[in-house]
Every structure is written in C-alpha cells, then in structure tokens.
Amino acid sequence: MTVQEFIPESYTNTLTNGSVKWSSPSNIALVKYWGKKEHQIPANPSISFTLDNCRTTTTLKFEKKASSSDFSFDVFLEGEQKDDFKPKIETFFKRIEQYLPFLKEYHFVIDTSNSFPHSSGIASSASGMSALALCLMSVEQQLLNVSMSESFHFYKKASFLARLGSGSACRSLEGDLIVWGSHQEIDGSSNLYGTKYPFEVHDNFKNYQDTILLVDKGEKQVSSTVGHNLMHNHPYAENRFNQAHDNLSKLISVFKEGDLKSFIDIVESEALTLHAMMMTSMPYFILMKPNTLEIINRIWKFRQDTGLHISFTLDAGANVHILYPEAEAEPIFEFIKTELVAYCQNGHYICDKIGFGAKQLPI
Numbered sequence: 533m534t535v536q537e538f539i540p541e542s543y544t545n546t547l548t549n550g551s552v553k554w555s556s557p558s559n560i561a562l563v564k565y566w567g568k569k570e571h572q573i574p575a576n577p578s579i580s581f582t583l584d585n586c587r588t589t590t591t592l593k594f595e596k597k598a599s600s601s602d603f604s605f606d607v608f609l610e611g612e613q614k615d616d617f618k619p620k621i622e623t624f625f626k627r628i629e630q631y632l633p634f635l636k637e638y639h640f641v642i643d644t645s646n647s648f649p650h651s652s653g654i655a656s657s658a659s660g661m662s663a664l665a666l667c668l669m670s671v672e673q674q675l676l677n678v679s680m681s682e683s684f685h686f687y688k689k690a691s692f693l694a695r696l697g698s699g700s701a702c703r704s705l706e707g708d709l710i711v712w713g714s715h716q717e718i719d720g721s722s723n724l725y726g727t728k729y730p731f732e733v734h735d736n737f738k739n740y741q742d743t744i745l746l747v748d749k750g751e752k753q754v755s756s757t758v759g760h761n762l763m764h765n766h767p768y769a770e771n772r773f774n775q776a777h778d779n780l781s782k783l784i785s786v787f788k789e790g791d792l793k794s795f796i797d798i799v800e801s802e803a804l805t806l807h808a809m810m811m812t813s814m815p816y817f818i819l820m821k822p823n824t825l826e827i828i829n830r831i832w833k834f835r836q837d838t839g840l841h842i843s844f845t846l847d848a849g850a851n852v853h854i855l856y857p858e859a860e861a862e863p864i865f866e867f868i869k870t871e872l873v874a875y876c877q878n879g880h881y882i883c884d885k886i887g888f889g890a891k892q893l894p895i
C-alpha cells in the first residue's frame with residue numbers, strides 16, 4: 533500500500549455535529565523501535581504486546597464551523613482543560629490533514645482520560661494518539677457513509693494516522709502481537725502501519741503477564757523525539773538496526789515453539805540495547821535509576837534460584853515491565869509483591885497483561 537491510498541474519495545454525507553468514543557490500549561515493545569527517518573518511518577521493524585488495562589479513553593465531539601481556514605479544538609484530560617497538549621495535537625493535525633480533509637471544517641472537543649496516572653512515567657502517547665486516530669476514523673466513516681465492516685482498511689488507516697502522532701501508537705489498535713516496520717520474513721509488514729503478527733504463537737504466550745513497576749514517576753528525562761534523533765550519526769546505529777531485524781527473525785521460531793528461555797534472552801537484550809544506545813549517543817543519557825538495576829539483579833537471582841520464566845523489559849525510562857507466563861503467575865507475583873515493590877516510588881505498580889486491542893464505546 534502507498535500513502536496515496538489513504539487519501540479518501542469525496543465525502544458523500546454531511547454532518548453538522550456528533551460525538552464518538554474509543555478506548556485504546558498502551559503497548560510494550562519486545563523488539564524496540566528506536567531511530568526514525570522522515571515522516572515517522574521507523575529505522576527498524578519492531579514488535580509489541582498490546583496491553584489490556586493501561587488505556588486511554590477519548591470522546592471526540594465535533595461541530596461544523598462557519599469557516600474552514602484553521603484547525604480549531606480544545607483538549608481536556610480528566611475533565612481539566614489542557615492547553616499545553618495543543619501544540620502536539622496541532623502538529624498531528626497538520627501531518628494528517630491530507631488524509632482526513634474534513635479536519636478544518638469542524639471544531640473538536642477532545643475529552644480524554646487514562647486508566648493509569650498521567651504522571652506515572654507510563655507512555656500515554658501510544659494509547660492517546662491511537663484513541664484519537666480511531667475517533668477521527670469514526671467521524672470519517674460517517675462522512676463516507678460506510679459501516680466499520682464495509683471499510684476494509686479501518687484499522688490499517690487508523691494505525692497509519694496514529695503513527696503520524698507518535699510512532700509506537702500505530703501498534704496500539706489491535707491485539708495481541710503487533711509488528712510495525714517492514715521485515716523480510718513477515719508478509720504484510722509495513723513501515724506505514726502496524727499489522728497483526730501473522731504466524732503461529734504457542735500457548736505459553738497466551739495471556740502473558742506484565743507487571744509494571746513504577747520506579748520513577750517523573751517527567752521523561754529525554755523526549756522520544758530527542759531520543760530517536762540521537763540515532764542519527766550514532767556510531768552503532770547500523771548494527772543496531774540489523775540486530776532488530778535478526779531478533780525479530782529469531783522470535784518467529786521462539787513464538788512457534790513456545791521457547792521461553794530464548795524469548796527472555798531476546799527481550800532482555802533488546803531492553804538493555806535500547807538503553808546502551810542512549811548511553812553511547814552524543815549527548816549521552818542514563819535513564820535507569822539505582823532501583824531499576826536493583827530490580828533487574830533481583831529478577832536475575834530469582835530466575836536462577838527458581839527456574840521460573842520471569843523477565844524484564846524497559847521503555848525509554850526507569851520503570852520496569854516484568855513479563856511472565858500466566859502458568860507461573862502465582863509464585864512470580866508473590867515474589868514481586870514481597871521483594872520488588874519496595875523499589876517502586878511510593879510502592880506503586882500496575883498489573884497488566886497481553887490484550888486484544890481498542891474498543892469502540894457507546895456514547
């Protein structure tokens with residue numbers, strides 16, 4: 533598919549006002565996206581588990597304006613007006629206007645809430661941008677006068693739009709394993725949108741658990757835009773991008789065979805490589821905190837002592853995602869509560885698991 537195919541035919545319906553609502557999940561990458569080219573094209577393919585509990589719910593109200601010269605919208609988070617969110621959304625609207633030509637014709641009220649605390653260090657851009665993209669797609673469907681089932685590329689275009697808001701958001705629409713970025717062995721994979729992982733996945737990975745330990749709830753030290761840019765002229769960039777392709781290839785048989793040991797090796801190495809890229813860029817950053825390392829060391833010791841398949845991954849921050857199979861959930865969760873929660877800020881953690889994607893909600 534090319535970008536031109538996302539430019540709609542002329543709208544057949546007229547709408548003066550209305551309201552749509554979506555709930556969209558966050559996701560956690562197993563093979564990380566870090567580094568991008570122009571137009572939010574990823575430098576390497578990535579794959580993520582769609583989460584279930586960490587969600588953004590967005591209601592989008594729209595009302596036809598007299599003039600269509602500019603974008604016009606207000607944003608609310610948990611009922612409170614958030615003008616500081618506007619520049620990011622304005623940039624998003626500019627990027628997607630040619631694919632949604634109705635944007636300047638309406639005034640929008642974007643009313644959004646997160647199931648997790650905003651200042652938890654959990655990336656809300658993936659769930660937030662995907663929920664907004666889905667709402668806009670629902671408006672477009674009404675303008676095109678088609679139902680969701682008639683619109684064969686509803687999720688594809690929603691993912692294409694979400695990507696232009698925040699790269700990893702394009703992996704937050706469907707579940708449960710999503711690939712973004714073209715990969716030689718994965719048919720249908722694309723740099724333009726996320727697609728469902730198409731191959732066999734062993735039952736070991738069904739209902740995979742993710743307990744998120746909130747080590748540092750502060751604002752991100754490095755924004756992802758700055759972080760991705762650090763990969764330009766990075767001395768190890770090319771090797772890193774090739775490694776991501778290789779790791780995704782390896783995961784194909786790992787998922788098929790249910791090989792938890794190799795899964796852990798790949799996923800932990802990906803997390804540490806992401807952080808290594810930041811430590812070796814110019815300027816350089818250390819995004820882990822002492823408690824991040826303490827948790828990692830304790831996970832490794834517990835794994836060695838028990839033989840259980842506990843592992844971790846990290847985003848571009850200090851929080852730790854602990855991943856483990858459902859079959860081993862009881863002893864592992866007990867260990868988390870008794871030994872690891874002490875290293876979380878104010879003892880805060882979030883229980884999540886692999887999920888099945890966004891939901892359209894009744895108004």
Ligand code: PMV
Pocket residue numbers: 560561563564565566578655657698699700701756757806847848
């Ligand atoms: O979507 P962005 O631009 O916020 O980038 C997110 C990058 C990581 O979360 C660090 C990795 C990933 O693939 O999600």
